[in-house]
Amino acid sequence: MWETMRELGLAVVLTAFAVFGLFASAAIKVGVAVVDPLGPARYPQLLFALFLALSLVYLIRQVIKLVRERRAPAVETAADAEIDPEASVSIARPIAVVAALVGYVLVFEIIGYVVATALLLFVVHIIFGIRKKWWLAAIVSLVAAVFLKLFFGELLLVPLPTGPWLF
């Protein structure tokens, strides 16, 4: 039942997204010169309309399922097997990874690619649970960052930001 409620929540989010999108695409400026009969706004509007229709179907299905589950004692059905039961263990760790990535983007041009990447990888090791061997994780992160810098920066000549310390 909880799973159905989570899916219901998702369905609401998707529906809201579709409604938002319809408004956003209505705001697209249609120029005076008519280049093609459709114009820039119609196609996104059509897509959002279809999205809205499907997300409403999804929403209604979840509501029906929830009502049905409330009425009868919940028994594991074949359909539930599709969604991985293991997956909902922790939301905090994935969010931490995303936060680390955002942090990375904010600083990597300031402190340089090597330091930023080494830090990022180290943080990810910790998020994934490395505790006792943290020093190994730190070494691996640094080595990986240096290797990537050499491979992409020197071999492939991709310009990677350097920090105030020349690398």
Added chain:
Amino acid sequence: MSDIAYALSELIQPFTLLLLVIGAIWGIISSAIPGMSTAVGLALLLPLTFTLTPIESVVLLAATWSGMEYGGAIPAILINTPGSPASAATTLDGHALFKQGQGGKALGAALVWGLIAQFVSVIVCTILIIPLSRALLQFGPLEIFAVAIFGLTIVTSFGGSGMVKAGLSLLFGLLVATVGFDPFSGTARLTFGSFDLEEGFGIVPVLIGLFAIGELLIQASRRTNVARIDMKKVNLSAKLPSLKELNAMKKTGAIGTAIGIVVGIMPGAGGMAASYAAWNEARRWSKEPEKFGKGSMEGVVASESANNANIPGSIVPMLTFGVPGDAAAAVFMGALLIQGIRPGSELFSQNVDILWTLLFALILANPVILGLGMALIKPAIRLVSLPKAYVQAGILGLVVTGAYAAGNSGFDILIVAGMGVVGWAMLRFGFSAGAATLGLVLGELLESNLRRALTLSDGLGFFFSSPIATTMFALALLTLFAPLLGRLLPRNRRRRAAQRATTAEEIIEAQEEASEEAPARTVESDAEPKA
């Protein structure tokens, strides 16, 4: 003839051959890592291609692609986890065979049949490409629009996660493709004032975010570590099938190859669809269908020959119409565009040597993979069985750098993160990242051809003015509604009742009825919405 000779001469350069080997190694090893789908593995090579010549890029990517189709079978058979979606059908029988002590034979069969299938597929596709390229001249914007629509409906049907969810995933991809400057009118769309978004969402950061980061986030959310594999138990090497065994499997191999080619050519369906469809058909024609899903060598042969034969097939619509067969073909197309080579008639008139090199590279990659494939099994498994912190951190470093390298913009990393969250949600709730990617890839093509066609038209009747377009639309409708019609069949009705049953008695009763019809897992059940 001189084009062929030229292509061959370019291929047999030492550096180019080295790239072939490197690509094969990278393909085999990387596809063993969950989350590293074929498209992502190829996308990570794109920055490399900036500094290579067109022929070198093509060889590298072709070898990687071939390697990845085989490589995915290694973890599929040994640890019941497909290395890439294309190998998903291989887990059905492959792992069962491993548990029965036949893992070496399964790997050997996968290797050899993949090779045979791809070789045959290259020959067939080469023969097909020439008449197709002539037919190409008949294809205007309306026809290309129709082909793209057909491709999208295939994805919705093969989505495997119910049509509503597949449809939503697809629409999401199409919507992401609309962000940015509209090529017709120059207006900025859905950019919300951001300069970075004016460029639109690049396919590389979106791909990397949806697949690699999505997988990483799902792994982060789970408490359990990947099961440490006992290396002693996995101490096996691939046992190549004998000629007698090859002969016994030839019907299955033929079915797999044929389906792989056909599914590959159809825009929108890729390796995963091909391997499942082939598995299903092989079971239908098999003398021992009850073994499928429990350790049938035919199952492995069907699945692996299909996903290998799929590669040249996927390339065909990509090269002739610029409509990629799946995300991997889309990345390949991206690589060509980076080199300034446009698919379509231009390719056939001015860059025919690229075409021949590609086909020869695919042929040549196979024996290389045969040799490497046996040697790389242990390293691949060792990689997968490391504590997931190291594997995922490594992947993160690689993909973040790769994403940055592709566009030289920190904003791309934000796209990767954002799409990672979307990819995570998709995996978590059973949506299809593959459908979304295809929407992104075909989105611009779809819209621009639609609008071009409308400019030429005068009224809706125009949409049926071309027999080619009408056929495509009809096929699209068929693909879309066939699963719905299938649901009305009595045996499917019973099976769905089994899924909906909410008391134990109903379940047992319904399953008894359903088991009379449907053994093990079948692909048809994927077409039924589970939402």
